[in-house]
Amino acid sequence: MSAITLNQLSKTFEYYKKEPGLRKSFSNLFKREKLHKEAVIDLSFDINEGEIVGFLGPNGAGKTTTLKMLSGILHPSDGEASVLGYTPWERKKEFKRQFSIVMGQKNQLWWDLPASDSFELNKLIYDLDDTEYKRTLDELVELLGVSEQLHVQVRRLSLGERMKMELIASLLHRPKVILLDEPTIGLDIISQSKIRQFFKTYNKTYNTTILLTSHYMRDIEDLCSRTMIINHGQLVYDGDLKSVNDVIGSWKLLKIQLSAPVSELSLNGYGKIRSRSELEVVFELSKHDVLRKSKEILDHLPVIDFTIEDIPLEEGIAILYEKGGLPHAQ
Numbered sequence: 288m289s290a291i292t293l294n295q296l297s298k299t300f301e302y303y304k305k306e307p308g309l310r311k312s313f314s315n316l317f318k319r320e321k322l323h324k325e326a327v328i329d330l331s332f333d334i335n336e337g338e339i340v341g342f343l344g345p346n347g348a349g350k351t352t353t354l355k356m357l358s359g360i361l362h363p364s365d366g367e368a369s370v371l372g373y374t375p376w377e378r379k380k381e382f383k384r385q386f387s388i389v390m391g392q393k394n395q396l397w398w399d400l401p402a403s404d405s406f407e408l409n410k411l412i413y414d415l416d417d418t419e420y421k422r423t424l425d426e427l428v429e430l431l432g433v434s435e436q437l438h439v440q441v442r443r444l445s446l447g448e449r450m451k452m453e454l455i456a457s458l459l460h461r462p463k464v465i466l467l468d469e470p471t472i473g474l475d476i477i478s479q480s481k482i483r484q485f486f487k488t489y490n491k492t493y494n495t496t497i498l499l500t501s502h503y504m505r506d507i508e509d510l511c512s513r514t515m516i517i518n519h520g521q522l523v524y525d526g527d528l529k530s531v532n533d534v535i536g537s538w539k540l541l542k543i544q545l546s547a548p549v550s551e552l553s554l555n556g557y558g559k560i561r562s563r564s565e566l567e568v569v570f571e572l573s574k575h576d577v578l579r580k581s582k583e584i585l586d587h588l589p590v591i592d593f594t595i596e597d598i599p600l601e602e603g604i605a606i607l608y609e610k611g612g613l614p615h616a617q
């Protein structure tokens with residue numbers, strides 16, 4: 288059964304051009320140029336109950352705008368959407384009781400109070416009965432391992448602990464659909480992994496539908512069997528992550544720090560040079576070659592430090608475009 292359905296959903300923002308300088312700002316008061324930005328264009332998709340879907344795209348692609356429309360924060364310019372049978376922007380009480388949005392960059396907890404006080408407030412807002420509230424809270428606190436921090440002022444918590452409290456606040460009313468916008472942003476690797484594990488267990492236990500945006504490929508890899516990619520407001524891919532990964536994961540970036548500058552000539556023949564400064568070079572290497580080429584580079588150049596990294600998702604998507612390699616592009 289479908290939990291989220293979008294039918295040609297679009298959002299165009301209208302805003303006024305602001306020119307720099309006091310004089311221009313003053314003249315803008317009388318004569319303003321209206322601009323338009325098509326943030327989301329004719330977006331259509333279906334997400335089934337219990338699915339965890341990754342929603343990817345470069346900066347400014349339209350992900351947050353879509354999530355804001357699905358949560359009823361924004362009205363679309365055109366098109367339709369249904370979440371659990373409700374039109375989100377009608378903001379019906381029954382809809383809000385079954386739905387939650389978590390934005391990694393925004394917080395809902397009271398900064399100067401312990402998280403437990405904010406939870407009590409949510410209990411009242413969602414009109415939860417005492418036993419149900421207590422049971423859910425105990426379970427979430429245990430799953431996330433934050434019993435020690437429950438009564439500590441939120442501003443004294445670490446970023447990871449705070450995020451876990453934010454999650455509890457968003458899940459106390461046991462939503463059936465959760466939109467996660469960058470839930471692991473800024474967290475260290477261990478906290479990221481704990482939060483992923485938590486959502487895996489949570490989804491399995493309650494068959495919750497989750498739409499997740501993240502710039503961290505690991506989040507998507509670990510949690511989502513299906514991935515949608517949006518670019519310039521349009522859906523450009525809807526399918527499994529493996530096909531995307533096969534293309535993006537075919538390259539690695541080898542970043543080296545040099546103890547002394549080297550000539551252009553001595554860098555030739557190892558692989559494509561992505562960027563270069565006096566004492567730092569970034570090579571783009573094929574996954575199959577990365578060990579052999581790295582060894583050659585370390586043997587022949589005055590390397591004092593190096594890292595091997597995945598290609599950032601944004602760049603990976605750009606490469607997919609260049610190579611026309613989006614397998615199920617719509």
Ligand SMILES: Nc1ncnc2c1ncn2[C@@H]1O[C@H](COP(=O)(O)OP(=O)(O)OP(=O)(O)O)[C@@H](O)[C@H]1O
Pocket residue numbers: 300301302324325326344345346347348349350351352353
């Ligand atoms: N209120 C607004 N007025 C005008 N333009 C806007 C407004 N909000 C967003 N935009 C523009 O709409 C486009 C989509 O923005 P959106 O925040 O949805 O992107 P995103 O995919 O979430 O990006 P990121 O990964 O950087 O968060 C961007 O070009 C953005 O500048």
